Amino acid sequence: MTDQVILARMEQRLAKRHAAERRFRLLGLGAIVLSMAFLVLLLFIMLKNGIGGLDWKFLTGSDSTDPANAGIWGAFKGSLWTMLVTLALSFPLGVLAAVYLEEFAPRNRWIDMVEVSINNLAAVPSIIFGLLGLAVFINTLHLPRSSPLVGGLTLALMTMPVIVIASRNAIKAVPPSIRDAALAIGASPVQTVVQHVVPLALPGILTGTIIGMARALGETAPLLMIGMRAFVATPPDGITAPSSVLPMQIFLWSDEIDAGFVQNTSAAIIVLLVFLLAMNGLAIYLRNRFEVKW
């Protein structure tokens, strides 16, 4: 083979390789455009239908049989209370479970089973959690029906495995050399984990937590089971007061026959999306705030 032949063959192949490169990039771009298009479409339709209903009265009012008087404040407050209960329960439990599994648990069949169970738990349909909440919190423990307390407890069961999985991954990503450094200077295993590993894993833990919380915020099915679909005309003033939540309000209004509720439904969706965006924004802020530069 002469040098010319080698060069010619390479050039021929090079053209193909460039073409393949371009095709792949176009494909990726297409995927992004397609998914963004649906998001934009959704936002556009909601804004078009709902923006007219987004006034002060809507934002500060509570549910009503009259669409002109119905507002979102009661459901918003209900979501806030519910999220508070969910966070207060699932965050400490989830992080503690993750830390124990990752750093302290012995490697044996029991722990393997616990791990598999937690992974499965994250994939259990949410309606099942609703049934569990109904059976345990309402029928057995007699906690107040359709309250943010029971809603929050039920959603915490659902959110905890998500937090455990995210936290374990974040903890796993902390370089072993940091554990070595702390242990070799005479830090106890608990000091090593609490003072070095968890702070470094915190951005990942927080991101996972907020993703889990955002999912819980949009959840409707389990709350149906525990009676949060009741008509509630007064905003809840605590975690035991009867209450609705944002997605449930959307669900209820979308079922109404009165045309006035169409606008309310869209307006409520806008409020829910803004709430979600604010939570994701918080996640990004917290991640950057605790990110350690190496």
Added chain:
Amino acid sequence: MSSHPKLTARNVDVYYGPKQAIDDVSIEVDSGIVTAFIGPSGCGKSTFLRCFNRMNDTIPVARVTGTIELDGQDIYASGMDVVQLRARVGMVFQKPNPFPKSIFENIAYGPRIHGLSQNKAELEEIVERSLTRAGLWEEVKDRLSDAGTVLSGGQQQRLCIARAIAVSPEVILMDEPCSALDPIATARIEELIDELRENYAIVIVTHSMQQAARVSQRTAFFHLGAMVEYGETDEIFTNPREKRTQDYITGRYG
């Protein structure tokens, strides 16, 4: 060798699961000198080093048998507090591993958890003294609040040495402390080891035979999990007793 060795290992075996990594090694290590462990990769020298501060405890499948004594006290005895042992036997790792915290915090962490200082002034004094002894004070004294991780590799390794010194250990174990460093930083660390040796028992694992010859007074040669030869560094490098040692130091295998 001496009547009161700092560290004594007798008939030590180390297993990783069913695999034996160290086979019946006995050695005495003295204070005031540098002892080097040399040998080809995988010969078990790092594994053996990690027995002296029980860092092998962190590997679930690792099992150590035999006895290892620090000043005549069995460090694998049930009454031994590992946390305290590691304050007395410090360690410097292959890759510099400063905490992603400030330079000050890197040094202050050990004294703080062991309760060595009563107040802030004492803590600051420990930090300054440790950094000075590690030859880093002049370079960092104006930026103690900067992150330890922004220092150069050689500076980071000296920071790690200062961190180990800060809890006043009696022994410093060094696991290939220069293998991630350039020749200039390596020379700086070697000088430092030589300066530190009179106050500590220093054990250094190294891949570089030149480094062992430069910094150590005694050398142990390991091969396939066994200690082949142990003696004065000059002797090992000029007149080894074992043919395997001779082959290794003249570069015939490794």
